[in-house]
Amino acid sequence: MSAAFDVVLLVFLIATAITVARSQDLIAAVVKFGVYSLVMCLVWQHRGAPDVAITEAAVGAGVTSVLFLLAIARTERAEKR
Amino acid sequence: MRGLGLALVLVAAFTIVLGIGGLPPRLDPEGPVHTHVGARYAERGLEETGLRNLVAAVLLVYRGFDTFLEVVVIFTALVAVLALPSGVIGGTSWREPDAETSEPDAETSESGDRRAAAVVDRPDTGVPVSNVVGFVVRLLAPFIAVFAAALLYRGHVTPGGGFQAAAIFGALFIALGLVLGRAKADRLVPRGVRPYLQAMGPLAFALVGLLGWRLTGAFLGYPSEASAYVLREAMVVAVEVGIAVGGAVILARLFQALEGR
């Protein structure tokens, strides 16, 4: 059960990372990055690191995403190809 | 670029796979990771530091200097952001904004720079916040503050600690700034005390470190006798509060600067 959960989390993690890389709308990319960070938090919680999980949720997912969104608001939203 | 990128990634993947294949088996309680330094922390950490959360014990007591430098790093980030020319990144002065009208160009900047700066208009940050959001933030603010304080205070025993509290305090400032408007939010932390508050993390460490040297003969040492329990506790709390307050103010100011204030 636990092992299966692990595998699902890891696969989901990789999938989110790929969607971050692929989305051309930067706001979407940042939101997906937030999701990626939150999933990473779950992984860490699961690996016996609750301190790091809380920090990643607050700093990695929270603060980083907000700072990114501010920067997007002042630059461009679409990634050009 | 694309081909080069792919090649680089493949080389990196290949090297890493080769390398991590040679690591000792993970999860093995007899592996080197668990039998050396970590084992001693697990055995004697509580007795030596008085902290039940061993991560906090490592961060604050065993490897306090790392955390000191970490606090210095986020302070550096604030200074770095404030170092950028005004007009784009806001709030270049970390005291009251001086009446600086002329901004001489650097030896390196070109005339184009001046033009660009003139064209840039301050972003529109006066987005009205909906009543619902305003209400919810006001309602939750005290609870969020209590939660952050609890994370800080209970950090010895449960997961949490200075930085997590800082992030949440910082987020609270930011949310209140959006809801209450800038003027009121600015009054929450008067400008005059900001230079002191943002310096609190490194300063708390430096002072506690000096005190520790005076008491134990080692910089950042904590008295270990049972009788000095209260003093030791006070030193740990001083450092944690320094990290939390300093960190929160720095995060809020980074937000403001990126927002263009």
Added chain:
Amino acid sequence: MELFGFDLDYVAFMILFCIGLHMLVVKSNLLKKLLGLNVMETAVFAFIITSGMVDSGDPPILVAGTNPPFANPIPQAMVLTGIVVAVSVTAVALALIVQIHAHYGTIEVSELKERP
């Protein structure tokens, strides 16, 4: 968990590292590059944390209900520091990107290279 003799966690983090590296090298958009750097960083953090795990171990918090063996606290402390460092670097990079956009009007490397 193992896969072809490799630890599954390590393999997953290597893949994440490579996705981040690919974003950093190939993407032309500066914000995308920065996101790639963040993905890489998280992958390295995950690697470090995972290396400190122990079989059926509890988090390293000595309270009622947790028993040895404990996960190693040092990698966790390292990663906590690393996360704060990463967010600091990201903040500075974002400020620089805003500055670049104000001056050049673009944040695409391909276009930046064409301008003086």
Added chain:
Amino acid sequence: MSDPWSLLVPGLVVLPLAAATLVPIVAGRDPRRAGSFTFGVVLLVTAMAAALVWRVGEVGAISVPLGGWAAPYGIEFRFDRFSAWTLGLSALFAFIVPFAWRYLEGTLPRSRWHVFYALLLLNLGGLLGFSVTGDLFNLFVAMEVVSLSSYAMVAVAGRGVAAWAALKYLLMGSVSSLLVLFGVGLLFALTGSLNLIDVAARVAEAPASPATTLALASLMVAFMLKAALFPLHAWLPDAHAIAPSPVSAVLSGLVVKVGIVGLVRVLQLSAGSGTDLALVNQVMLVLGTAAIVMGAFMAVFQDDIKLMLAFSTLSNIGYIVLGLGLAAPFAVIGSVVHVLNHALIKVTLFLAAGSIIHQTGFRTLRDLRGVARVMPQTSAAMAIGALSIVGIPPTAGFICKWYIALGAFESGQGVYGFALVFGALFIFVYYVRMLNAFFFRPAVRAEVQAAREPAWSMRAPLFVLAALCLLLGIFGSIPLAFVEPAVVELLASMGR
């Protein structure tokens, strides 16, 4: 009473960092006070470093367990003969800070002066921490303090162009930092320890594994990237040329040395690891030689004097790496001393170039023709710096290169000795080009003819630095003799 020496080593690091947080408070409404305060702090740090160097000469390496936790359970600071470089480092800051007093006028609005000084102090503190720490993770965090303040200092005075150069520097620097972190994490997974000496011992005990190789390779590539060793140098020229001149001096003279100090650490780590050291040395020899030649080659075609100096840094990093790669006593001693001597010379050159650019407003050789007639003193300092860096006896640059060349011939790898001499000739060419333009060509710009010598606070540091370039050449055997025992010990641990 506690032992004061145990406070002095961490104090060396904590003092500038804590002082940096106080700069805005001290500056108050008068930004000039920030400069005097910073200068005071730097002088104090220099005095502390001098006391420590003297002490090391008397009693040998000082090891300070921070928090009283003996290694490997806590962080250990080690001040040994290699750490003598911290004295030179803080002393050079003591020249750069007063130079910046007047330089900042007209370069940076007053409202940002204290930010600039705070960044300088943070940079100094990080460099000192990086140099004295004996702990791998502490090394990483200290390096981040250095890097982050360096990125900011590149962008501090310019607008878009500088921000773009700074961002390129930041992205490269972050990759390098990440590789360091990865390497440290791998080493921790292998040994369960973070203390440098302990890790080295445990790596030596353990059977050789590809994971060890990956960790060491990752660290090595990371530090080569930080040192801008060819072919990982692409970020350097822009960042160093666009930054304000005192910053260029710090970056080119001191910050790139982070990579070199790191490389020495990795060599210490890999001494017993079963890694093929001969191969590592071969790689360093080839890259070092390539860096010397390419740096010189690219510098020849530059017209911008600061770009020229930036490319010359590439060559000199090449010399240092070449010396380390030769792994012969003479060569390594030469390299270790050249870390400091190159810093001294490069700071002299960048400050001189900064004065010239500050006074005339031009930065290309074409525009600056004839500048020596109106600024003879500054130009003379520049000339002394140029002769030093080429390696003309009796200057500071000569003795190091001489030792490296001696090492090459002594260890039977004379071909690298010839490469070194050839590189020096190449370097000679472009410095002659520069001096020729300054001294022997008629001025083409009216502004240059109208220029004057800069203020005394800018000239005085330059004179002392130029004098030091000569003195360290004449009395060059003193630093060489000082580091010799440490180098011999290092080489012995590597089986040489």
